Structures are given as structure tokens and as C-alpha cells.
Amino acid sequence: xxxxxxENPVIIVxxxxxxxxxxxxxxxxxxxxxxxxxxPVSNPEQVNCYRPSPDFVGILKIAPVLDDIPIGMxxxxxxxxxxxxxxxxxxxxxxxxxxxxxPKNWRPVPNTTGPSFIAWVEPETDHLGQPxxxxxxxxxxxxTEPGECLNNHFACPYDIDIIAGVEVKDFHDHDADLQFPPExxxxxxxxxxxxxxxxxxxxxxxxxxxxxxxxxxxxxxxxFDGGGYGFLLAHIDGFPPGSATAxxxxxxxxxxVEIPYDADGNFIADVWELNxxxxxxxxxxxxxxxxxxxxxxxxxxxxxxxYRGLRVRGTWTVFNPWLKDMFVMNFGAGYYDPVNDRWxxxxxxxxxxxxxxxxxxxxxxxxxxxxxxxxxxxxxxxxYQDDQGNVHxxxxxxxxxxxxxxxxxxxxxxxxxxxxxxxLLGQNSLAETFGPIWDIDGLPVVEANVEAIKSEAQTWGLNxxxxxxxxxxxxxxxxxxxxxxxxxxxxxxxxxxxGGHHVIGQNGRIxxxxxxxxxxxxxxxxxxxxxFALCLQFDPQWQNHWIFDQGTGRWIPDxxxxxxxxxxxxxxDTNPDCQHLWRLKx
Amino acid sequence: MQRWAFVLVMVSFLLKIAxxxxxxxxxxxxxKANEEATEKxxxxxxxxxxxxxxxxxxxxxxxxxxxxxxEAKWFPSWVAKVVKGPIxxxxxxxxxxxxxxxxxxxxxxxxxxxxxxxxxxRSYLACGEHKEVEKWLGNLRKLGWEYDGIVRVLTFPHPCGxxxxxxxxxxxxxxxxxxxxxDYFILVPLDEACKVLGIPxxxxxxxxxxxVRYVFLGKGKLLPGLTQARNIxxxxxxxxxxxxxxxxxxxxxxxxxxxxxGIRGWEVRNGKIYVAPKQGTK
Numbered sequence: 001x002x003x004x005x006x007e008n009p010v011i012i013v014x015x016x017x018x019x020x021x022x023x024x025x026x027x028x029x030x031x032x033x034x035x036x037x038x039x040p041v042s043n044p045e046q047v048n049c050y051r052p053s054p055d056f057v058g059i060l061k062i063a064p065v066l067d068d069i070p071i072g073m074x075x076x077x078x079x080x081x082x083x084x085x086x087x088x089x090x091x092x093x094x095x096x097x098x099x100x101x102x103p104k105n106w107r108p109v110p111n112t113t114g115p116s117f118i119a120w121v122e123p124e125t126d127h128l129g130q131p132x133x134x135x136x137x138x139x140x141x142x143x144t145e146p147g148e149c150l151n152n153h154f155a156c157p158y159d160i161d162i163i164a165g166v167e168v169k170d171f172h173d174h175d176a177d178l179q180f181p182p183e184x185x186x187x188x189x190x191x192x193x194x195x196x197x198x199x200x201x202x203x204x205x206x207x208x209x210x211x212x213x214x215x216x217x218x219x220x221x222x223x224f225d226g227g228g229y230g231f232l233l234a235h236i237d238g239f240p241p242g243s244a245t246a247x248x249x250x251x252x253x254x255x256x257v258e259i260p261y262d263a264d265g266n267f268i269a270d271v272w273e274l275n276x277x278x279x280x281x282x283x284x285x286x287x288x289x290x291x292x293x294x295x296x297x298x299x300x301x302x303x304x305x306x307y308r309g310l311r312v313r314g315t316w317t318v319f320n321p322w323l324k325d326m327f328v329m330n331f332g333a334g335y336y337d338p339v340n341d342r343w344x345x346x347x348x349x350x351x352x353x354x355x356x357x358x359x360x361x362x363x364x365x366x367x368x369x370x371x372x373x374x375x376x377x378x379x380x381x382x383x384y385q386d387d388q389g390n391v392h393x394x395x396x397x398x399x400x401x402x403x404x405x406x407x408x409x410x411x412x413x414x415x416x417x418x419x420x421x422x423x424l425l426g427q428n429s430l431a432e433t434f435g436p437i438w439d440i441d442g443l444p445v446v447e448a449n450v451e452a453i454k455s456e457a458q459t460w461g462l463n464x465x466x467x468x469x470x471x472x473x474x475x476x477x478x479x480x481x482x483x484x485x486x487x488x489x490x491x492x493x494x495x496x497x498x499g500g501h502h503v504i505g506q507n508g509r510i511x512x513x514x515x516x517x518x519x520x521x522x523x524x525x526x527x528x529x530x531x532f533a534l535c536l537q538f539d540p541q542w543q544n545h546w547i548f549d550q551g552t553g554r555w556i557p558d559x560x561x562x563x564x565x566x567x568x569x570x571x572x573d574t575n576p577d578c579q580h581l582w583r584l585k586x
Numbered sequence: 587m588q589r590w591a592f593v594l595v596m597v598s599f600l601l602k603i604a605x606x607x608x609x610x611x612x613x614x615x616x617x618k619a620n621e622e623a624t625e626k627x628x629x630x631x632x633x634x635x636x637x638x639x640x641x642x643x644x645x646x647x648x649x650x651x652x653x654x655x656x657e658a659k660w661f662p663s664w665v666a667k668v669v670k671g672p673i674x675x676x677x678x679x680x681x682x683x684x685x686x687x688x689x690x691x692x693x694x695x696x697x698x699x700x701x702x703x704x705x706x707x708r709s710y711l712a713c714g715e716h717k718e719v720e721k722w723l724g725n726l727r728k729l730g731w732e733y734d735g736i737v738r739v740l741t742f743p744h745p746c747g748x749x750x751x752x753x754x755x756x757x758x759x760x761x762x763x764x765x766x767x768x769d770y771f772i773l774v775p776l777d778e779a780c781k782v783l784g785i786p787x788x789x790x791x792x793x794x795x796x797x798v799r800y801v802f803l804g805k806g807k808l809l810p811g812l813t814q815a816r817n818i819x820x821x822x823x824x825x826x827x828x829x830x831x832x833x834x835x836x837x838x839x840x841x842x843x844x845x846x847x848g849i850r851g852w853e854v855r856n857g858k859i860y861v862a863p864k865q866g867t868k
Contacts, residue, residue, distance in 0.1 A: 331687065341792035342799035345814060345822075347695065377688050381680075388730070392615060395680020397687045421694025423659075423682050429735060445683070447694065451824045455742040464822065 008079045013067045014044050016086055017052070020059030020127075027052040054252075057096045057122040061089035093126035099234045099246035102261045107269035108228040110148040110309075110316055113220060114178065117257065119234035119246045120216035126240050133213035134239030140206040140221065141256070142176035142230035143267070145308070147404030149226045150301075151374045152311040158182065159194075159201045170196070172203060173404065177228030178221050178259055180205045187211060187219065213238060221259065226316060227308030227407070229267040231256035267407060268307050278303065278321060283408040286585075288324040291363045293480075296583035299324040299365065300438065304408035310401065312368050324584050326365040326437060327401050327413065328353050328476065329372055332420035332450065347420040347450050348468055357466070358473030363579030365480065375399030375415050382434065382442035396434055398443030411585075414444050416479045418472060422449040430456060433475045436482030438586045446475040480582035616657035616701050616729070618677055623649045627658035631700045632770035634709050635826040636841040637746030638853065642709040650702035655729060659699040663768045664828045665691075668811040695813070698826075703729065704739070712744045745826060746841055751851030753862045758851070760858040765840060771827040772854060774843065776801060776808075776836040783847040785818070789836070798831045801838075803846065810836055818846040 017025040030040040032049040041047060050062055063086050070081035099119045106115050121132045148154045156172035180189045182205050191205040210217045221232075233256040234246035247254045260269035264280035273279035286298035306319035319325050332348030350369055354360060360367045378400045384392050401413045416437055422429075430453050435442030448471060457467025619627055630645035649656065659676035666673060669691050674681040676697050686694045707722035723736055763782050765774045780787040780803070790800040801808040805820030810831040817823045829838040840859065844852050851862030 331692070339795075340797065340799050340809075340811065341794045342809065344809065344812065347692070347814065372687070377684075379680075379684060390615070395678075395684065397680070397684040399687070417687060419683065419686060419694050420692060421686070421697070423676075423679055423694050423697045423699070430738075447683075450695070452738060452742065454822075456738060458743075459741045 007073045008071055009069045009073060010066050011069065012044050012047075012064045013084060014065035015047055015050070016063045016065055016089070017050060018061040018063070018089060019056070020061075020123075025052065025056055025060055027056065052094050057094050059123065059127045060092050060094045062092070063087050063089035091127040093123065093128075093132075093241075095122060095126070095132060095241060097121050097234070097236050097244045097246045098249050099232070099257055101248055101250045101257045102232075102259045104261045105271050107260050107272050107307075108177070108223045108226055110152075110224060110226045110228075112223050113181075114223040114259070116218055116220040117232055117234075118216065118218045119236070121236060121239060122215075124215045128240075130240050131215070132239050132241075133215050134236040134243070135213055136210045136217040137235045137237070138180070138208040138217070138219050139233045139235070140176070140178055140180060140208075140230055141233070142178040142206060143225065143228055143407070144174045145177055145225050145227055145404070145406040146173045148177075148224055149309045149311060149316060150305055150402040150404050151370075151376075152316075153404070154224055156203050158191075158203045158205075159196065159198070161198050175224065176204045176206055176230075177225035178223055178230040180208045180219055181222055184208055184219055186214070187217065215239075225308070226318065227267070227304060228259075229262065230259050232259060266304075268304055272307055272318075276321060281321070284410055285321070286410050288320075288322055290323050291365060291579065293324065293363075293365070293582045293584070294580060296585055298410075299326065299584045300411050300413040301325065301402060302408045302410040305402055305405065305410075310368075310370075311374050313371050313374070317368070324365040325368060326480065326584060327368050327370050327375075327415035329370050329375060329399055329415045329417050331372060331418060332448070348418060348448060348472065349465060351465065352468040352472045353418065353476070355469050355473075358469040359476040361579075364582070365584055367476075370399075370401070370415055372399070375401050376403035378414075378443065380435075380443050394434070396443045396445050398435075398445055412439055414439065416444040416446060416476055418446045418448060418475075420450045421447050422452065423447075431471050431475045433478040435479070436586070437479040437584055438482075444479045446472065446479070448472055448475065477582070480584060483583070483586075616655055617653075619649070619653065619656040619658040619701075623653050623656050624658040624660065627656075627700055627702070627705070628660060628698075629770040630702075630705055631658075631698065632826075634705055634712070635745045636772065636839075637712075637744075637751075637850070639709045639712045639750060642705060643713075646702045646705040646709065650706070655701050655703050655725065657699060657701040659697060660769075661693070661696055662698060662827055664811070664830050665693075665696050667830050667832075668828075696828075707739050708744070711740065712748055713750055714748070746845060747850065751862050753851065755860075758853075758860040758862050760855075760860050763859055765854070765859055766837070769827065772840040772859065773827070773837040774840045774859075776829070776838045776843075779838065779840065779843050783843060783849070785843065785847055798836055801829070801836055806846065808836075808838065815842070 015029045017027045017029075019025040028040055028051045029044070029047045030038050030049050030051065031046050032038050038049060038051055044065070052060065065084055065086055067084040068079075068082050070079045071077070072079050097119065100117055102117070103115050108114070117138070119136055119138070121134065123132060125131055146154075153171040154173050154175055155169035156175055157169055159170040159172060160167050161170055162168070179191075182189050182191065182202070187208045187210055189205050190207040190209070191202040193200060193202055195201070208219050217234075235243065236246070237243040245254050248257055258265075261271065262268065263270055264273070266281060266283045268281060268283055270279060273281045278285075281303050283302060283304035285303040286301065288299045289297055301319060303321045306321045306325075309316055309318040311317070330346075330348055330350055330353055332346055333350055334346035335344055336342070337344050352358060354367065354369055376399065377397060379395055379397050381393050381395050384394055397417075399415045399417050401415050402409065403412075414437060429449065431446060431448040434445045434447070437444045448468070450468065453467045453471045454464045457464055626645045626649045630642045630649070633639070633645060634642035661673050661676055674685045674693055676682065676699070682693045682697060686692055703722045703725035707719055707726065710716075710718035710722065719740075723739060726736055726739065761782050763774055763779055765772050767773070776787065779785075785803055788802045789798050790802065791797065792799045798810055801810070804818045805816065806818040807816040808829050809815070810829050813825045813828045815823045815825050823842075825839060825842055827839045829836055831837075840852070844861065848864055849861050850864075853860055
């Protein structure tokens with residue numbers, strides 16, 4: 001610089017940002033009138049603001065670039081023209097507190113370990129050489145859906161009762177669906193203190209704090225619900241800049257990360273929606289369209305409920321929102337009897353419900369067999385008329401499937417309950433169905449007179465298993481074809497003309513059962529006279545086809561060449577086919 | 587010739603009811619039998635199941651003449667031995683269904699019910715008296731029974747088979763066998779009865795409960811406290827009265843064991859079980 005006698009001015013001609021290693025730190029100098037707006041300026045004298053590079057964190061040095069104006073201020077004569085020089089920089093620390101988001105490919109699975117999350121500070125040391133350590137706190141805000149899925153209670157792993165010397169976990173249906181493990185390395189995990197008859201216990205572990213000041217901390221979560229959702233917030237206190245909330249590394253937004261990854265904010269993991277081609281989905285949607293049935297969309301379960309899932313015979317199962325699901329319970333299934341320490345053979349084999357020779361078939365809804373304890377018992381009084389018009393009140397007991405619902409519930413879904421017995425239907429029927437698979441007209445209860453079915457099957461030369469498969473397939477058919485009245489002229493049907501009952505038509509054919517599929521004939525399956533779907537029709541020829549067998553004391557069919565074989569191998573056989581008649585919603 | 591006469595009688599009857607058959611409906615509720623009628627109907631039912639058709643007919647007719655078609659519903663006495671807690675009212679269908687669905691015992695299959703016309707049609711059918719069968723089937727028809735149900739009355743097998751045993755009673759011989767009666771069923775101790783009847787058997791005792799969990803009789807199998815069984819050929823069967831264990835003894839309905847041994851005719855006389863000789867029965 002020139003000597004002061006002939007002073008010439010020195011001005012700021014620029015600004016320099018340097019990182020901790022002396023390299024250009026990038027960034028941009030500019031002007032801000034209010035601390036929020038930023039305007040890059042070319043005149044360095046107007047600079048009052050610096051904007052670092054987006055990815056820059058660390059020690060930052062900002063220094064003015066000075067130069068003289070080589071003209072004497074008084075004389076106006078040229079002076080020495082000195083090189084530009086950089087002044088001593090101001091030092092500061094550009095820091096950030098980060099948190100990782102939920103992995104995009106993760107979805108909640110009940111009773112499993114979920115993803116990990118890391119929160120950390122950069123740089124580890126500030127421009128004064130102080131460590132940037134602080135106490136990091138994670139707060140988990142979780143859903144509390146009832147149970148762990150739609151039909152199974154949440155057994156709290158941290159509240160254990162001793163019953164008859166056996167450890168039993170208590171049910172905590174409204175516990176947090178997402179929690180921290182009670183022990184995390186280097187952290188103290190806090191839960192809610194409660195007390196029950198067994199004494200105090202801690203549950204709902206949703207706060208985790210580092211034991212020591214640190215620059216990095218990691219937590220992982222436990223998931224207790226197939227539809228669990230929540231938010232994780234990381235906060236740091238006591239580090240040199242004070243306190244801060246973490247910034248997501250994926251979006252750059254300061255705040256919580258959602259669990260699971262859920263950009264559309266419907267509490268359903270995006271990955272599941274994307275895989276099924278329904279992103280972004282309406283969680284209340286119920287648009288299942290396959291198999292098509294009569295074209296009625298839906299199966300009663302909302303998109304969120306299909307995603308959250310059910311326990312199906314003990315196994316957590318997620319459903320496809322495009323596919324229509326139907327549920328069945330078999331109260332005649334085989335079982336282990338712990339009281340007598342023995343296995344009891346089934347009254348009704350599960351295969352009678354699940355066999356492809358029965359109700360499940362191409363074009364029919366997906367059938368899921370549930371255990372009896374996988375639904376909630378519900379009761380409903382239903383009025384029935386007998387053939388003389390007398391009204392009888394019958395209390396029906398059924399099973400609700402999606403009873404542990406919370407967020408995004410559309411309607412109650414029932415399982416078709418199959419019960420062996422004859423006490424509801426009397427002795428003159430093989431089986432009876434008391435309501436459709438949906439609500440309104442009575443609960444879907446099927447009573448099957450197993451011994452009668454077996455006897456009838458033997459009459460027709462069929463084994464027990466085939467007999468049960470056909471009759472129960474037929475009855476399950478009623479639950480989804482309830483709305484079809486195949487005999488509209490008949491006003492005395494037990495169900496008010498609404499279909500769903502065995503009726504005999506006026507012309508010698510069976511009313512609704514003239515439909516030629518598994519709905520009829522399930523019996524007799526092997527032989528039918530020409531032109532009739534029903535073998536026991538009232539044709540004059542009929543007498544030729546029955547004989548009394550004195551050996552057995554029974555009337556039995558006398559198989560003749562004039563009869564045709566008619567075995568309903570499919571639920572829906574010929575026109576009009578049941579595949580295009582059934583539905584799962586009213 | 588006689589056979590075809592039966593056929594024509596039955597067919598003409600069935601055609602009559604079938605052609606006039608109106609649509610069916612929920613079974614009409616029959617009047618509830620009073621205590622006396624209930625006992626008679628229980629006895630008649632047990633007599634029919636045990637092959638004593640004439641006795642069944644006599645008792646059922648007595649009820650019919652005095653009360654008409656009244657219905658008796660009951661839970662057999664063995665149910666109280668295996669079910670803890672109260673037993674539902676058998677006339678309360680909703681309660682029976684509810685207790686079945688809520689619990690672990692199939693009340694819906696354990697319940698028994700009958701009424702005179704049904705029992706008479708079945709008993710007369712077992713005796714081969716088809717004119718009487720026609721008469722009582724007509725009653726069922728009046729009670730609103732559908733065609734299918736009536737055909738089943740004709741086609742279902744009888745637990746003790748068809749026909750009466752006609753061998754002279756003086757050829758029958760007593761069995762050295764204790765017995766007891768529950769709900770009019772004759773029950774015998776399994777081990778003693780099997781020895782007398784020559785049926786090999788084996789008890790399977792649970793090491794946990796120290797109680798009999800299965801009884802094996804050749805290919806046959808019984809489960810105390812349950813009506814489901816397998817006969818000596820290994821075929822599934824349903825017992826009208828469940829065997830049960832009491833003080834280490836398994837009690838079994840005699841009719842079933844006798845059937846396994848090939849005995850068609852038997853009766854209780856003078857405090858003893860008399861059986862017909864195997865030869866000469868039909």
C-alpha cells in the first residue's frame with residue numbers, strides 16, 4: 001500500500017471463502033435485506049451475506065479481498081499499484097445435524113426388528129477446536145392400532161404374568177406399534193411406568209437418549225403391528241451451537257422421518273403400494289376386482305386393512321387389494337385336546353372347505369380358512385318364517401374377522417362359520433345357511449348335519465369326504481349368492497323370498513337349484529336323468545330308478561343306462577354360471 | 587314280487603307328496619314335550635338306536651296318542667361328565683350355538699332330539715312295515731317336511747340294521763356281564779364286555795393325564811367322552827351315546843359292542859343281558 005502522505009484508497013474488491021484445509025469452500029456471496037432473501041451481487045461492497053455450498057459443512061473461513069486504487073487522493077497522480085491481498089479471515093463452523101430416513105424397501109411386520117436410524121453432527125470439531133458433542137434424544141411417535149393386526153391381540157413382551165407356573169404375556173392392544181428395544185447400546189431408553197396385579201412394569205419404549213454427549217447415535221426400532229406407522233424425531237442438546245433438531249438427509253427438511261417411508265402420507269408403506277400399482281392409494285379404498293363375480297367391487301377390507309393383514313391359522317398374512325378374499329371357520333376341524341392329551345379326528349375335514357372340488361374354484365373368491373380363535377364372537381337375532389308363516393327368532397352367533405380395527409376401517413367382515421350339528425336346521429335337512437357373508441340378513445352361519453351328509457353320500461356311492469365337500473361347497477355358495485333369488489315366484493321361502501334356501505319348484509324342478517353348478521346338484525352327483533339337473537325329480541320314469549333293498553332296509557337308486565353321469569367337478573359348471581353371480585358385499 | 591309291491595307303494599306315496607309339494611321353509615317348531623313325554627321319547631329313541639324297534643314303536647305311539655307330535659330335546663347324560671360348568675338349555679337354539687362357537691365343546695352335535703312321527707316312520711321302516719311308514723311319512727309332510735327330508739327318512743341306515751330278530755327267545759343266552767343304564771342306553775364295562783364278546787382291545791393311557799385317551803379294538807377306535815368312533819373295520823361311525831371313563835373303567839354302549847361282535851339280537855331280561863345266537867339272525 002502507498003504511504004499515507006499520498007494516500008490512495010483501499011477497497012474491498014471481493015470475498016473469499018476457504019475451507020479448513022485452505023481450499024476454496026465454494027458458496028456464494030450476496031446481499032440479504034432481511035436475513036431470508038438472498039440476492040447474488042456483483043458489487044463486493046454490497047455484500048452482507050454468504051451462502052455456503054449446499055453440501056458444505058466444516059470449518060469455514062471468510063476473508064475480504066482488498067486492493068488499492070493507484071491514484072493519489074490529493075494529488076491525483078498515479079501511485080504504486082499494489083497487488084490484491086486477502087485479509088485475515090473470520091473463522092466459523094458450518095455444521096449440520098442429520099438423520100437418515102426409513103429405508104424405502106421396509107414395511108412393518110408384526111413382532112420383528114425394524115430398521116435402524118442414525119443421527120449425527122458434522123463436523124465433529126468446531127473452528128475453535130471444541131468437539132461438537134451433545135446429548136442426542138430420539139422421540140418416537142407411534143400409531144396405537146388395536147392388536148397387532150386385524151384379528152390378533154398385541155401381547156406385550158414386557159408385561160408377563162405367571163399363570164400356573166407358565167409365563168404369559170399380557171394383552172396390550174393399545175400399546176405403541178413401533179417402539180425402541182428397552183436396551184440400546186450407549187443409550188438410555190425410557191418407557192411408560194404402569195402397574196398391574198403382577199406388579200410394576202414398563203412398556204411403550206418411545207424415548208431413547210444417549211448416555212454420554214456424542215456426535216453420532218444409532219437406534220433401531222421394534223415393530224409390533226403389520227399396519228404400524230409413526231414418526232421419529234432426533235434432537236441434540238448441549239453441543240457448542242446449543243440445540244438442534246435433525247435434518248433429513250434425503251429431503252433436507254428439518255423435522256421427523258416417517259416410518260415406514262410414506263411420501264404420500266397415507267400411513268401405508270410406499271413400497272407396498274408401488275409393488276401393487278396402487279400408488280398413491282386411498283387407504284379407505286375397497287376396489288378388489290378379481291375374480292370379477294357379478295362385478296361388485298370390494299371384499300369389505302379397506303386397502304389399509306389388506307395391507308395390515310390378518311393371522312390366518314397362526315400365520316400373519318397380507319392380502320392383495322385387487323383380489324377378493326373370503327374367510328371361513330371350521331368348527332368341526334380336528335384338534336388336539338389338551339385336557340385329555342389326545343388328537344381328535346375332524347367331524348368336518350378342512351379339505352371340505354379348501355378342496356378345489358368344492359367351493360374354491362376358478363372364478364370364485366379366494367378362500368382363507370381361519371382358526372376359531374382368529375375372529376371375535378358376535379351375536380345377532382334373526383327372524384325366520386316357517387312354511388306356515390310363523391315367525392321364529394333365532395339368536396345366531398358368528399365370527400367377525402376384522403374386529404381389531406382402527407385407522408381406515410370400511411365395514412365389518414365376517415367369516416362363514418361352519419358348525420357340525422342339526423339343532424338349528426332340524427332333522428330333515430343336510431345343511432343350512434343362515435345369512436350372507438356380509439352383514440344385514442343374519443350372520444353367515446352354516447350348520448352341517450355331518451352324519452346325515454355321510455349317509456346320503458353313501459346312498460349315492462360317494463365317500464364321506466366328497467359328500468361333505470359338495471354340501472359345504474354348496475352352502476358356502478349360498479353365503480355369496482344370497483342376493484340371488486332363483487325362484488322369485490315363490491313367496492314362502494324361509495328367508496323372505498331373498499334366496500339362499502332349499503326350495504322345491506312347482507314344475508318338478510328344484511327352485512334355485514336348477515342352477516347347474518355346485519349349487520346344484522351336490523347330491524346326487526353321480527347320476528341324473530336326461531334333461532334334469534336334479535336326480536330326485538318327479539318324473540314318471542323315476543319309479544324305475546329307485547328300489548327298496550331289503551338287505552339294508554333302505555331305498556337306493558337303481559342305476560340304469562338311461563341316466564347320465566353328472567359330477568359337478570367345478571363349483572360353477574354350466575349356464576348360468578355362478579362365477580358371474582356371486583359377490584362379497586351387499 | 588313282494589319287493590316290487592313295496593316299491594310301488596312307496597313310489598306312489600312319494601309321487602303324491604312330491605307333486606303337491608309346496609316350497610319348503612325353516613322347519614316348523616314342534617310343541618315342546620312335557621317331562622313325561624320327554625322321558626318316553628328318550629326311551630323310544632334309545633330303543634330304536636339299540637335295535638329294539640317294537641319297544642320304540644310302543645313308546646312313541648303312547649306319546650303320539652296322548653300329546654301328538656311333540657318334540658323332546660336333551661343333552662345326553664355323558665355330556666355332564668365331560669363338560670365343566672352349566673349345560674345350555676337344549677330348547678334354546680341360540681344358546682346352544684353360542685356355547686359351541688364360544689367354547690371347545692360341540693354342543694350342536696351332542697344334542698339329541700326326536701318326535702313321534704319321525705321315530706315311528708324310522709322304526710316301522712326298520713321293521714319293514716311299509717304301510718305304516720307311509721302313514722307316518724304323511725305326518726311329516728303335514729309338519730312341513732320337504733321332499734328331500736322325507737327321502738332321507740327312507741334312505742338313511744339304521745344304527746342296528748334292518749329287520750327284527752325272530753329266533754326263539756329260549757335259544758337266547760345270558761351274558762355274564764354287569765351293565766348300567768343311562769338315558770335308556772345299556773352300558774357295559776369295556777374290558778369285561780370285550781372278554782365276554784371275544785373282541786380284542788387295548789387301552790391307550792395318557793402319560794400326562796393317566797386317563798384313557800383311546801380305546802383300540804382291532805382297527806376300531808373309541809374316544810371316551812366323544813361320540814365319534816371307528817368300527818372294528820376301521821370305518822368312521824357315530825355313537826348315539828358316548829363312551830366315558832369312570833374310576834378307571836371305560837363304559838361303552840352295549841349295542842355298539844354287540845354290533846362289532848356280530849350280535850344282532852339282544853335284550854335285558856331279569857337283570858341280565860340275553861343275546862340271540864349268531865346263527866339264525868337275519
